[in-house]
Each structure stands twice: as C-alpha cells, then as structure tokens.
Amino acid sequence: MTDSPARIRRERAAEMAARAVEHSGMLLLVSGAPGMGKTHLLRDLGARLSESKRVHYVAADEFEQTIPYAFAERLLSSGITEDSTIAASAQTLEVARRLIDGLVGAPRGEVRTLLIDDAQWIDHDSAKVLRFVIPRVARRGVFLTVATRSIGERETLGGYLQEYAGASTVHQHVRLEPLTADDIRALALERFGAGISQRTARMLREASGGSFLGIEALFTGVTQSEIRDLHLTWNLPIRRASLPESPFLAGFATLSPAGRLAVEVASVASHEISPRVLTLVGEELGEPIDADEAIAAGALTESGFGTTVATAHALVASAVRDVMSAERARRVNRALAEVTDGYASITHALRGSNEWSPDLERRVDEYVRSTLAQGHLDATYEILRASIAIATGAARERLITDLGLLNLRHKTGFAVLDLFDDIAALPPSAVRDCLVIVLLMYRFEQEAAQAKLQELLMRPAEDPETATVQAFLGFIAMIMVMRSPDPAIPTELAALCRGLWANAPEDPSALSDQRLAWMVGPRAYEAVMDGYGIVALHLDYRNSEVEQVLPTLVERAFALPDTDLKIDALVPLAGAAVAIGDVRLAHTIAETGVGILEKVTTPPWASGSIRFMRAHTLMLLGRVPEAATITDLARELSYDFIDVETRMTFAALHAWIQVVMGRDGGAAPLEEARRLGELGWEVYASDIVTVVECEAARAAGDGHGVLAATSEDRVSRYRNTQRGFLTYRAHALIDLGRTDEAAELVDRLAEQRGTTWQETTGTLAWLQARLAEARSDADVADRLYREAAEQSEELSPLVLALTLADLGEFRHAQGDHAAAEDALRRAVGLLEAIEAHAYLPSASDRLMRVTDRDRRERERLIEAxxxxxxxxxxxxxxxxxxxxxxxxxxxxxxxxxxxxxxxxxxxxxxxxxxxxxxxxxxx
CATH class of the missing domain: 1.10.10.10 (Winged helix-like DNA-binding domain superfamily/Winged helix DNA-binding domain)
Structure with missing residues (x-):
C-alpha cells in the first residue's frame, strides 16, 4: 500500500518551505483540477512560514477577471504596501515597481511569502504585472507560490510560469493529480486506523471525482460507530449529499449539444468504442453527434490511431453519468444495445429497459449460463444486478436467490449485504434461511445467526435439497464456533453434524436444484471438523496428544480431492504444527494449501488464513524476502477474505517485515493490526502484534520497550500463542543487566519448552549462553553458544545470525579473535542474504571492532x-x-x-x- 497522500503533501510542503529559506526565495507553481487540494497546500506552506509574520495569502476572484489591475490591487491591499489604490490610467511598469518595492527588502535570513490562489481568474493587466515582477523578486527573499487550475498556452500567465519554473533548478512546478484508489486506501488507514478494500476505494473515487475535498466530505460523513466497526466491515458508507460538484464537468458544460452527446455516449458505454458506433447511436437517437469537438476540448481521447474513442478519464465518465437524467441515460443505453453485441448489448438493454419481459428474461438466463460456464463471475454478477433492478414478482425473487447463492458459493457474501432485506423477504425455504444465516455472519450478528441456524438444523429434511443445505450449515456451525471466545467444538454439535452429513446426498445428481450442487461434500466436512477438533488440544497445551494425532490427520487431509474444503481442512493442521514448534511441517501444509488455492474455482472459507500461514511460517523460518513478496500480494486481497482477522494479521506481518528489513512504513499497519484485540474470537498467531513490538524495540536497542510490550497485563490474554515474545523479554532483561530476573524467566522457559513455550524466535541454549556470559561463566557460555549455533541452523537464518553475532562478541572478549571474526562474518553474511538490514549495522560494527583489533595486534607482532x-x-x-x-x-x-x-x-x-x-x- 502506498504512503498517505496527506502525509506526502505535508512532507512536500515542509520541503518547499525549507527550500525557499535555503535559496532566499523561489517560485512554486501548483496546478490541478478543482478540489485537488491546492488551497490546502498553500495554507500548509503559509503555516510553516508564519513565524516570520510576513505571509500574504491572496485569492483571485472570477468576477474581477475583466477589471484592469483588480488582482494587483488585491495584492497591494494584503499588507504589502500602505497605499493599495491603483489609478485607472496606471501603466504596467508603474504598478510592477510598487509591488517590487513592497515585496523585497526583508531582513537577511527572513523570507516574505506570497501565496496566490485561483490564479486562473487573474485579470490580464495584473497578469502582465506578475510576469514582470516574479523574475525580479523570486530570489530576493520572496517565496511566491501560485496555484492555478489550468496552465494554458505559453503566452498565458500559467504557461509562462510553467516555462519559467521548468528552466530553473531552484523553482518548482507541482501538479496535483486526482487521488488513485491506493491513495484513498492510504488516506483511510491514516484517518481511521483501519484499511478498506480496493473495491471500496474505487467506489469512493468515483463518488468523489478523486478530489481531496470530495474524499474529505465522504470521510466526514462516516459515524464513530462505523469507524469502530471498520475492521470487520466490507464497505465504507458513501453519503453523496455532502459531495462538492465534480471538477470534471467544467469542460463538458462548454460543449455544443452534439459534442456533449459524444461524451454522454462514451460515458454510458464505460469503455472504448469506435467512431462508427458513435455515429450509429446518433442515428438511433436522431440527434447530431460530434466526437471531434469533444476530442479537441479534451473530454474524449482517441486511441489505436483513431479506431476507438473513450472519455479522457474514468472520473469524467462517472461525473457525466451522475448529471444525466434517468430517462436520458435509458435512451442512450437502448441505442447502444441496438448497435453492440454480447455483454455490452445485454448490459445496455437492461439499463435501457423500463420493465421486465419474457424476452429479456430469456436473454439474461442464456447469458448467465454461458458466462458461468466460462468462469466470468464479474460479468454474471453485473448482469444479475442489472436484472434485479427492473424485474418484478417471482422472476425477481429467483434472480435474487441466484445472485445470493453465487456469492455464497464464492465467499463474497459481503457483495450482497445490501440485498439482505430482499433476501429475508423471499418465500420461506431452506435456501432462503441458509442465505439469511450466512449473511448475518457477514454482518457479525452472531446471536441472530445462531438462533436461525439452530432452528434450521433441527428441521426435518423432507427432500435432498433441505438435507444438503442442513449438511452445509452444519459446517457453517463449526465456523461460527471457531469465531467464538471458546473455539472448541462441543460434543453435541459434533454428533449433530455427523448425523446431518450421514443423511445428506453424496452425489450432486441427486438434487433437482443444481444451484446447490457445490454444497455436496459430507465426507470433506467431516475431515474439516476433525481438523478443527485439534485446536482445542493445542489451546490447552496438550501438545503430546497433538503430536500423536497430527500425522494421521495430515495424511487424511492430503488424501482429500483438491477442493476448497481440503484447504479448510489443512488450515487447523498447520496451526497445530506451529503450536508444537514444527514450523517446517506447518509451512509444508500451508504451501500445499496455497498450491490448491490456485487450482480451485471456489475459494475456501479460510482463504486468507492459508495465505497468512504460508507467509508467517516463512517469516518464522527466516525467509524474509519471500515472506515480504507474499505479504505484499496478499494484503491487497485481504479486505475481501471472509476470515476478516487476516486483514489485521497481515498488517502486523507487514510491519514485522518492515522492521526486520530496516524500512520505514511499519507504524501504520501495526496500528491497524492492534485492532486484533477487538475481535471476539481466538485467531492464529494472536500474539503477532506483541512479537512485532518486541522486534521493533530490540532492533532499536530499546530493552525497556521490549519489557513494556511483554508486561503481564499485555500478554496474559493470549491462548493461541507459542509465547515467542518471552524470548525477547529474556534477552532484554540480560541486556539491561537484570540477570536475576532473566535467570528466573529462563528457568521457567526451560520448564515450559515444547509445551507453553516454543523456540520460534530463539533457542533456549542461546538465552542460557548469554546468561552464563553475563555471570562470567566462560566455559559454560562457550559450550552453550556452540549448542545454540548448531540448533539455530535448523531454526532460522535470522536467529542463527543474531546468535553468531553474540557468539562473536563473546569470543572477542575471550581473546579468540580469529573465531570471533569467523562468527561475525557469518552473521553479517546471513543478515545480508535475508535482507535483515535492521541488524546489519550492529553486526558490522562488531565485526569492524574485531578486525581492527586483529590488525593492530598483527602490526605489533610484525614490529617485534x-x-x-x-x-x-x-x-x-x-x-x-x-x-x-x-x-x-x-x-x-x-x-x-x-x-x-x-x-x-x-x-x-x-x-x-x-x-x-x-x-x-x-x-
């Protein structure tokens, strides 16, 4: 995810303010469409330079642009001179000299700042004055910032300023572009402390025109309760009433009716279309159409050497569609439906229809069957949505059910949450109730979902469809249990589910409603339940029992067909493997699951968890660059995963990687990850936030920070944890010279090793070696360091590197400089290989001290x-x-x-x- 544009602009303002002071003035030209944040940038610059008390902010006014010297008079009246009046007969040179005399002459080291906003409205005579003034004052203690919507030709003020700034290494031109979806996501994270999905960001971008003012208006409309729940929800509410007018309509409004029609057609089409299609649409509507005028005005652009045209920007199309009347949009859509084919034709036919018809229903059904067979889900969803908008009665009920089942199958129920009331109002059936129950889960209304679930599971199954739905919901019941404070599957639920699966069809052909065929899979449900059953064992630290049953369960899960349910069965087994300290097995399981993920057409319920486990185990194994690559890709997807906790665990993992690799940018994702504590259920790697905080403190040499992160009140709530954070705590106690406390903790870890404490972040021998060294027991320390290095070879390159660095320091203190150098060279090499740049400076410094001492010793011996x-x-x-x-x-x-x-x-x-x-x- 990119940096927040607000932060980038603040940094840019600080940089420009410092640059102006350094060069005793400069010109800064700021351009961009309305609402892009030009005024905000100017005011930020003014605030940063206000200590000099010589900041003047002046905005031009549109109604004054035809009045000679109107803006120059505004400048003078801003405090530059005492007399601000300009005679009607004044000459350009006379006015210019008055401005120059008022601006220059600041005391040495001070900078007078002149902020000019809305420069596009400056009258012609004042523009001539500024063209004369700016080159004569810009490096004489005057910082001129000019903000304008448009640059214009070379002879205009904007064109002149662009050329003048571009010819200098001191002056600058900053163009503020519309915000991208990634920019909006970064702004949301900075503003709310929780991320949003790409899909939501694109919706916000369309609604706001990509402007800072528009996004600010949308964000201001979000309530505190919505902000509190943002880490669990799928969309940020969009309340359009408060939005400013789109900045992309100005050019459109100046076109002739024929030019506007060309833009309207391209906007409604939402994709590139040929000039021939434009012409045909004009003929269908019986109206003249002029693409050339729209192209000349910059509203449309050509591509493919004139073979197609499209709107100049997607935000232009969105803005134009917003201002079109409903009937006008329908007319254009009907015309497009007549001259296009395939997806475009049926889409326009639906959008242009006033009512549902048998012919339209037939076309929709044929198209949906075709696109589903080809796996084109997005097109299917869009056609069904458009159909629901105009269908009525039983046809609409069927379409809503079709759309709900498709999204349920593909784990995108969040996409139909807006239809919840419509689904709940469908005629009573097991399918209707199933949709309601799962959507209640997406809304995190667990109590209501459980009540309806209990009733449906106890209902007599009178047909294969009801039995299939019940079997599927038995599986859903297990997921709900896993999302409860006590994720142990009760014996009664297990018995009920096994009975439902025994009664359910095993062959989809037994169903008369093939829309439910994907729910069939009772044996796979059973394997998933057995996998979930192991969770209770390792949460109670019954690791010996886990070690006994895990191999059988892994073998059984691996034998399942490569489906989404196989992945769901593998997830708890990977978690159990980490719980008993077998990170390599966990990684193998997770890697297998991700491999299957790339083959299946239907994602698993744990699609985020299997990806996270793969990246997390790579990090535990010290394969940092690989973990970084996977995490960057997965974070983009995490806001659409049904296992919403992975949004936060991936954010924490990203922060961890940033810390180890010595990069900035870990603070925001770590803040987002801290919302893990607000979840009402136990998650895999629930302690990852504490581990990251420890890593950051250790990398910074902040032992007290480690102790604060691992205080009892912070870590006592964890159940699903290997307590790797206690390894950091023991090291910190040794670093701070609190050896008695360290010894007590290390003794406790020795007792808990392999049960409630795993050596995922460092070995026991390493801790004991450091403790022996601190107590001046060199022989014991030497033996333990050798053991620690040998054990760390199997654990992690990062742990091995840090162990070797401590070993090198120990050998150096013992006078064994050759062995010290060897250990430290290995440590530095390992840290470089895994890009652990946070620890490289310290290890390199240690190596330098050793090699410098060796060099001096050799020189002394040679001299003898x-x-x-x-x-x-x-x-x-x-x-x-x-x-x-x-x-x-x-x-x-x-x-x-x-x-x-x-x-x-x-x-x-x-x-x-x-x-x-x-x-x-x-x-």
Missing part, C-alpha cells in the same frame, strides 16, 4: 620481528621446510631452525602451521 625473521615468517606462511628456507636465504639449516624458533616464540605459537593464520594479511 627482525628483518630476517620476517623473511623466515613469509616462508613459513608458504609452507616451506627448514631446509627450503636455508637454501633460499643462503643460510645453514641450524640458523634457519634458530630463526624459526624465534618467530614462533615472539608470536606465542606452538606450531609453524599457525603462522599463516596470524600474519598472512600483515606480511
């Missing part, structure tokens, strides 16, 4: 050797024997032995082979 002994040492490094040394140096072997003995003695070595390791670099 005589010239002849240095020659002998060189030959020893090359592996020469005494005889070879004697022959090369023309000395006797006895003399050679004497020199070799002196070299070894001065270097403090016992064997000649060791000389190379001590002096190779120095000689």
């Amino acid at each position: 050797l005589t010239a002849r002994e240095r020659e002998v040492a060189r030959h020893l490094i090359e592996g020469s024997s005494n005889a070879q040394i004697a022959e090369t140096l023309f000395i006797s072997q006895a003399t050679a032995r004497f020199h070799v003995s002196n070299v070894l003695r001065k270097l403090g070595l016992a064997r000649r082979a060791e000389v190379a390791s001590v002096l190779s670099d120095g000689l």
Whole structure:
C-alpha cells in the first residue's frame, strides 16, 4: 500500500518551505483540477512560514477577471504596501515597481511569502504585472507560490510560469493529480486506523471525482460507530449529499449539444468504442453527434490511431453519468444495445429497459449460463444486478436467490449485504434461511445467526435439497464456533453434524436444484471438523496428544480431492504444527494449501488464513524476502477474505517485515493490526502484534520497550500463542543487566519448552549462553553458544545470525579473535542474504571492532620481528621446510631452525602451521 497522500503533501510542503529559506526565495507553481487540494497546500506552506509574520495569502476572484489591475490591487491591499489604490490610467511598469518595492527588502535570513490562489481568474493587466515582477523578486527573499487550475498556452500567465519554473533548478512546478484508489486506501488507514478494500476505494473515487475535498466530505460523513466497526466491515458508507460538484464537468458544460452527446455516449458505454458506433447511436437517437469537438476540448481521447474513442478519464465518465437524467441515460443505453453485441448489448438493454419481459428474461438466463460456464463471475454478477433492478414478482425473487447463492458459493457474501432485506423477504425455504444465516455472519450478528441456524438444523429434511443445505450449515456451525471466545467444538454439535452429513446426498445428481450442487461434500466436512477438533488440544497445551494425532490427520487431509474444503481442512493442521514448534511441517501444509488455492474455482472459507500461514511460517523460518513478496500480494486481497482477522494479521506481518528489513512504513499497519484485540474470537498467531513490538524495540536497542510490550497485563490474554515474545523479554532483561530476573524467566522457559513455550524466535541454549556470559561463566557460555549455533541452523537464518553475532562478541572478549571474526562474518553474511538490514549495522560494527583489533595486534607482532625473521615468517606462511628456507636465504639449516624458533616464540605459537593464520594479511 502506498504512503498517505496527506502525509506526502505535508512532507512536500515542509520541503518547499525549507527550500525557499535555503535559496532566499523561489517560485512554486501548483496546478490541478478543482478540489485537488491546492488551497490546502498553500495554507500548509503559509503555516510553516508564519513565524516570520510576513505571509500574504491572496485569492483571485472570477468576477474581477475583466477589471484592469483588480488582482494587483488585491495584492497591494494584503499588507504589502500602505497605499493599495491603483489609478485607472496606471501603466504596467508603474504598478510592477510598487509591488517590487513592497515585496523585497526583508531582513537577511527572513523570507516574505506570497501565496496566490485561483490564479486562473487573474485579470490580464495584473497578469502582465506578475510576469514582470516574479523574475525580479523570486530570489530576493520572496517565496511566491501560485496555484492555478489550468496552465494554458505559453503566452498565458500559467504557461509562462510553467516555462519559467521548468528552466530553473531552484523553482518548482507541482501538479496535483486526482487521488488513485491506493491513495484513498492510504488516506483511510491514516484517518481511521483501519484499511478498506480496493473495491471500496474505487467506489469512493468515483463518488468523489478523486478530489481531496470530495474524499474529505465522504470521510466526514462516516459515524464513530462505523469507524469502530471498520475492521470487520466490507464497505465504507458513501453519503453523496455532502459531495462538492465534480471538477470534471467544467469542460463538458462548454460543449455544443452534439459534442456533449459524444461524451454522454462514451460515458454510458464505460469503455472504448469506435467512431462508427458513435455515429450509429446518433442515428438511433436522431440527434447530431460530434466526437471531434469533444476530442479537441479534451473530454474524449482517441486511441489505436483513431479506431476507438473513450472519455479522457474514468472520473469524467462517472461525473457525466451522475448529471444525466434517468430517462436520458435509458435512451442512450437502448441505442447502444441496438448497435453492440454480447455483454455490452445485454448490459445496455437492461439499463435501457423500463420493465421486465419474457424476452429479456430469456436473454439474461442464456447469458448467465454461458458466462458461468466460462468462469466470468464479474460479468454474471453485473448482469444479475442489472436484472434485479427492473424485474418484478417471482422472476425477481429467483434472480435474487441466484445472485445470493453465487456469492455464497464464492465467499463474497459481503457483495450482497445490501440485498439482505430482499433476501429475508423471499418465500420461506431452506435456501432462503441458509442465505439469511450466512449473511448475518457477514454482518457479525452472531446471536441472530445462531438462533436461525439452530432452528434450521433441527428441521426435518423432507427432500435432498433441505438435507444438503442442513449438511452445509452444519459446517457453517463449526465456523461460527471457531469465531467464538471458546473455539472448541462441543460434543453435541459434533454428533449433530455427523448425523446431518450421514443423511445428506453424496452425489450432486441427486438434487433437482443444481444451484446447490457445490454444497455436496459430507465426507470433506467431516475431515474439516476433525481438523478443527485439534485446536482445542493445542489451546490447552496438550501438545503430546497433538503430536500423536497430527500425522494421521495430515495424511487424511492430503488424501482429500483438491477442493476448497481440503484447504479448510489443512488450515487447523498447520496451526497445530506451529503450536508444537514444527514450523517446517506447518509451512509444508500451508504451501500445499496455497498450491490448491490456485487450482480451485471456489475459494475456501479460510482463504486468507492459508495465505497468512504460508507467509508467517516463512517469516518464522527466516525467509524474509519471500515472506515480504507474499505479504505484499496478499494484503491487497485481504479486505475481501471472509476470515476478516487476516486483514489485521497481515498488517502486523507487514510491519514485522518492515522492521526486520530496516524500512520505514511499519507504524501504520501495526496500528491497524492492534485492532486484533477487538475481535471476539481466538485467531492464529494472536500474539503477532506483541512479537512485532518486541522486534521493533530490540532492533532499536530499546530493552525497556521490549519489557513494556511483554508486561503481564499485555500478554496474559493470549491462548493461541507459542509465547515467542518471552524470548525477547529474556534477552532484554540480560541486556539491561537484570540477570536475576532473566535467570528466573529462563528457568521457567526451560520448564515450559515444547509445551507453553516454543523456540520460534530463539533457542533456549542461546538465552542460557548469554546468561552464563553475563555471570562470567566462560566455559559454560562457550559450550552453550556452540549448542545454540548448531540448533539455530535448523531454526532460522535470522536467529542463527543474531546468535553468531553474540557468539562473536563473546569470543572477542575471550581473546579468540580469529573465531570471533569467523562468527561475525557469518552473521553479517546471513543478515545480508535475508535482507535483515535492521541488524546489519550492529553486526558490522562488531565485526569492524574485531578486525581492527586483529590488525593492530598483527602490526605489533610484525614490529617485534627482525628483518630476517620476517623473511623466515613469509616462508613459513608458504609452507616451506627448514631446509627450503636455508637454501633460499643462503643460510645453514641450524640458523634457519634458530630463526624459526624465534618467530614462533615472539608470536606465542606452538606450531609453524599457525603462522599463516596470524600474519598472512600483515606480511
């Protein structure tokens, strides 16, 4: 996700203000359509420079644009001079000099700031004055910021300022563009502390015209209760009443009727169309149409060397559609339906119809069957939506049921929440009740859903359809249990579900209503329930029982057909594997599930969880770059997952990755992730926010921050946790010299190892080694460090790298500089390989200290050797024997032995082979 545009603009304002002071003034040209935030940027600049008390804000007025020197008089009256009147006979040069005299002459180091807004309305004579003034004051202690909607030709003021700014390395031109969907998502996250989906952002963009003012109006209309629930909901409410007029209608309004018709047709079509289609539509309507005029005015654009035309911007099309009357839009749609075919034709036919007809119903049914067979779900949804808008009676009820079942099947029930009342009003049936129950889940109205669910599950099944719906809802009942404070499946529910699955058809051909065929799968439901059953075991830390049953359940789940239910069966098994510390098995399970996800046409209920588990286990395994790639992709999808908690767990994982990789941008997603605590159920990796806070504090060398993050009141609520955060806490206590507390905690972790504490973020041996070192027990520390390094090889490159860094520091303190350098070089290499840049500076500094000391030690030893002994040492490094040394140096072997003995003695070595390791670099 991109940075918040508001933050980017604040930073840009700060940068420009500093730039103006640094260069003793400058010109800043700000351009953009109405509502893009030009005035906000100007006022931000003024606020940043207001300490000088020499800031002037002046806005031009449209009605004054024909009055000579009207704007110049406004400038003078803003406090630049005492006399602001301008005689009617005044000349350009005279007015310009009055402005220059008033603007320049600020005390050294001060900058006078002139903020000119709505410059497009400046009268001609004042524009001439400004063209004369600006080059003469812009670098003489004057910061001029000019905001305008349009640049215009070179001879206009806007065109001149653009050229003037572009010719300088000091002056700047900033163009404010309409907000993108990603910009709006970033703004929502900054404003509300919770993210929104791409789909919602696109709807907001269309409604607002992509303007800052429009988005601000929409955001202001959101209530506090809606903000509180935003992390659970699927859409942000759009209340259009408060929206300003679209900035994209100005050009459209100036066109002739023929030019406007061309834009209307392109806007209604919502895609590129050929000039021939435009002409045919005009003929159908009996009205003249002129695409060339609309193209010349910039409302339409050509592509494909003139083979197609489209609106200049999608927001233009949205704005034009909003101002068209309903009857006008229907007429254009009917004309388009006659001259197009396929999806476009039926879409326009529906939008142009006043009433439902048998012929229209036949066309819709044929089209829906065709698109479903081809897997074109979006087109199917749109056609059904358009049909529901005009159908009546039984036809409308059937279409609503069709749309509801399709979205239920594809886990996009949030897309039909607006039809909830219509669905609830359908004639009584098991299918109707099933839709209502699942939509209540999407609305997080669990009590109402459970009441209706209980009634439906106990209802006698008089036909295969009811039995199939009951079997499916038995599975839904398990999901609801997993989203409760106590996610253990009760024995009574398990028995009820098994009975329902036994009564349900196993072959879809037994159903007369094939819309329900996808619900058939009782054996797969049973496998999912058995997988969920293991959750209660590891939440109670009965890990030995988990270890006993997990292999059988994994084998059974792997044997299922590759369907969405197989993925749902794998998710709790991956969670159980992490709970017992087998992260590699968990990753294998999650990787398998994600692989199936790419094959199935129907997503699982846990589509977000399986993706998160894959990324999370990669992070636990220290495969940081891979985890980063997967997380970036999955976060874009997470706002459409039925398992909404993954929005927040992915946000936390993103923050964790940002911290380890030493990047900015982790604060906002971490703040979003903190809303995990507001959920009413236990989630996988429920402690991830605390782990991220610990990682951030440790990377910053903030031991107290780690202790605050892991205080008892913060962590006591966790059940689904491996308590990896306690590893960070033990390290922090050692770093802070609180060895008694550290020893007590490490002893406790030793007792809990493999049950309520797993070594996912570091080994017990590592902690014990650091504790022994802190207590000056070098022999024990040496043994434990070796054990920790060996165990960490199997755990994670990050954990191994940090262990090796501590080992290197320990070896260095013990005087074993060669071993210290080796450990630290390995640590640095590992950190570079996994891009853990947060820890690289510290490890590199440690390595530098060791190598610098070794270099100084070598220099001292070399200085202690005589010239002849240095020659002998060189030959020893090359592996020469005494005889070879004697022959090369023309000395006797006895003399050679004497020199070799002196070299070894001065270097403090016992064997000649060791000389190379001590002096190779120095000689």
